[in-house]
Amino acid sequence: MGLYNGLWGLGGLTGMLAGGFLVDQTSILFVTMLFSIISLLAIPVAWFVVPPNRGEKQDSPAPISVQKTKWLTPFTVLVLATGITQGFIIMGLFNSTISPLLENVYQRPIQIGTIILGVATLAGTMQAIRWAWDPFIAPAIGKMIDQRTLIYPIILVPLIGGSILLSAMAYTSSIAMLILFIFLFQLLSTIFTTTTDTLAARAAVRTDRVKMMTAHTVVVDVGSALGPMVSFIILMYLPLSAVYIFASFLMITLAIFWIVFRRLELEIENVQSNIS
Numbered sequence: 001m002g003l004y005n006g007l008w009g010l011g012g013l014t015g016m017l018a019g020g021f022l023v024d025q026t027s028i029l030f031v032t033m034l035f036s037i038i039s040l041l042a043i044p045v046a047w048f049v050v051p052p053n054r055g056e057k058q059d060s061p062a063p064i065s066v067q068k069t070k071w072l073t074p075f076t077v078l079v080l081a082t083g084i085t086q087g088f089i090i091m092g093l094f095n096s097t098i099s100p101l102l103e104n105v106y107q108r109p110i111q112i113g114t115i116i117l118g119v120a121t122l123a124g125t126m127q128a129i130r131w132a133w134d135p136f137i138a139p140a141i142g143k144m145i146d147q148r149t150l151i152y153p154i155i156l157v158p159l160i161g162g163s164i165l166l167s168a169m170a171y172t173s174s175i176a177m178l179i180l181f182i183f184l185f186q187l188l189s190t191i192f193t194t195t196t197d198t199l200a201a202r203a204a205v206r207t208d209r210v211k212m213m214t215a216h217t218v219v220v221d222v223g224s225a226l227g228p229m230v231s232f233i234i235l236m237y238l239p240l241s242a243v244y245i246f247a248s249f250l251m252i253t254l255a256i257f258w259i260v261f262r263r264l265e266l267e268i269e270n271v272q273s274n275i276s
Contacts, residue, residue, distance in 0.1 A: 014128075023120035071207035076215075078261055079196075079203045082155065083216050084223035085254050086196045089162070089247045090189045091220075092227015098182065099123045100240055105175045126179065130186040137187070141194045151198060152262045158192035159255035163248045170244035 015035075022031045103119045145151050165185040172178045197216075204212040231243050 019120075019124055021121050021124065023118075023124075071211045073207065074261065076203045076207055076212060078257060079199045080215055080219050081257070082196050082254060083200060084219040085250055086192055087220040087223025088227045088230075089166075089223075089250065090192060091224040093231045093243065093247050094185070094189070094227075095127070096228035097231050097240065097243055098127065100235075101169060101182075101244075102175075102178065104240060105173060105178050126182055126186070129183075130190070134190055137190050138194050141191055142198065145195060145198050151195060151202075152258060154191070155195045155199065155258055156255050158188040158195065159251045159258070162188045162192065163251040163255070166244045166248035166251065170241035170248070 019031055019035070022034070099119050102123055106119055106122060145154060148154070162185060165181050165188065169178060169181045169185070172181060200213065200216040204216075234243050234246065
């Protein structure tokens, strides 16, 4: 899994850098065709590299009595809501609107000789930097989270901080400040993603592991798909700032739900301790 995640991150890093740079030098049609051809060439490579699935005979396991547990609890629902919000904002909304966001401020491309440094190059470079630091920062954050019994305060950091940064990016007119806000938001995105995955893993331990992790994967993917769609629907009627204000509202609302949930959990623990 470590090798897979590393190769996946390197692919994202290369795609962001090469894609953004080539769009400014050529055209979006050329880049999409190039990447399509590369993807097409990967099919015969996968055919020869991936080993065939050999059906090995296995002894049929003895029937095991499994204790059915209720996996859909208020905690798991909140974790799933956090997962869909993460996919919706981080992987969907932000990734699909970072170029228009930069274009509102960065209107004069820099030309160095025959090389043009436009919005696509800048957006691709900034996202590539995030892909580059993820293999180093994410494990450090994960290690810090594993050392804590309670991770509720940690999830509030990217939710509240991300909400503030999204509102700031919506109305920033300085390219330097916008780049700073984007980098800070991407750092909080790494914390948000790592913390959300940890919450899902802990919820899976408490309930049905297969159902919980499957549901978590599904809601993150659904959120990633809905993010761009909802963003561009909003852009049909409202300016780009409305998209980021909407995302900011979602994050701060989710933070409030986590605070309320933690307080209710503490009250229940106090009542149970008094009874015992």
